[in-house]
Amino acid sequence: IAWLLFNLFRYRWVDNASFFNSLTSFLTSENVIVGQIIIPLLMLGLYYLSGYYNNVFLKSRLQEFVTTSTTAFIGMVVIFFTALFNDVNAERTLTYELMFVLYLMLFVVVYFVRYSITRVATHKIHRREWVFNTLIIGTSNTAEQMEKRLREMKKSMGFNIIGYVETTEGAFHRPLNLPVYSLNEIADVCERENVKNIIVIQHRHGIKATMSLVSNLLSLNLPIYISPDLYQ
Numbered sequence: 001i002a003w004l005l006f007n008l009f010r011y012r013w014v015d016n017a018s019f020f021n022s023l024t025s026f027l028t029s030e031n032v033i034v035g036q037i038i039i040p041l042l043m044l045g046l047y048y049l050s051g052y053y054n055n056v057f058l059k060s061r062l063q064e065f066v067t068t069s070t071t072a073f074i075g076m077v078v079i080f081f082t083a084l085f086n087d088v089n090a091e092r093t094l095t096y097e098l099m100f101v102l103y104l105m106l107f108v109v110v111y112f113v114r115y116s117i118t119r120v121a122t123h124k125i126h127r128r129e130w131v132f133n134t135l136i137i138g139t140s141n142t143a144e145q146m147e148k149r150l151r152e153m154k155k156s157m158g159f160n161i162i163g164y165v166e167t168t169e170g171a172f173h174r175p176l177n178l179p180v181y182s183l184n185e186i187a188d189v190c191e192r193e194n195v196k197n198i199i200v201i202q203h204r205h206g207i208k209a210t211m212s213l214v215s216n217l218l219s220l221n222l223p224i225y226i227s228p229d230l231y232q
Helices: 002-013 023-027 030-049 059-081 091-127 140-154 183-192 207-220
Strands: 133-136 159-165 197-203 222-228
Touching: 002 023, 002 091, 002 222, 030 059, 059 091, 091 133, 133 140, 133 183, 159 183, 159 197, 159 207, 159 222, 197 207, 207 222
Parallel strands: 133 159, 133 197, 197 222
Antiparallel strands: none
């Protein structure tokens, strides 16, 4: 849609009347049709490289704004110097205008849809219509308090805690309100229970032990959240 709108502006801005009899003949010309196919694919590739598709549901609106704005600018530069360079006018101001309109179309159209989708998703997550199975790594009082705090939040963050994971042999000594798994079986549990997130409670042996634990969890290829203490 953004590229089509830009072509409508481009037809009026560049002197295409001398080459095409009408707007229809311009939009159905070979170069424009090829561009209508290639440019969206190019932008999809840039969006993929930006990491936008890594986490589909739990998004930061600020990060989404920055990512969309940055990718639109990069896309504008790439498109301009590969597909539009022949349209450059001798008057530099008009050239900048063409670039600005291209950037504006790429950003506004895409961000409007992204914002709408994110807003609906956030609303559903806050109302607990959408929840994602989550494991808490740790069986301490802090882990239990974390589970209680997430469960009692007025606006849910989407974490549906389904169990705890012991981090040290023999560290678990008291009953909890959810299943407790061993660290060795976490991969099977994640696959069986369709776990989408991991929350790591700080290890009692310090930050080095916590980071070592996180390193062992990276192979799960899941988002990992670390609960900081007051100092951190």
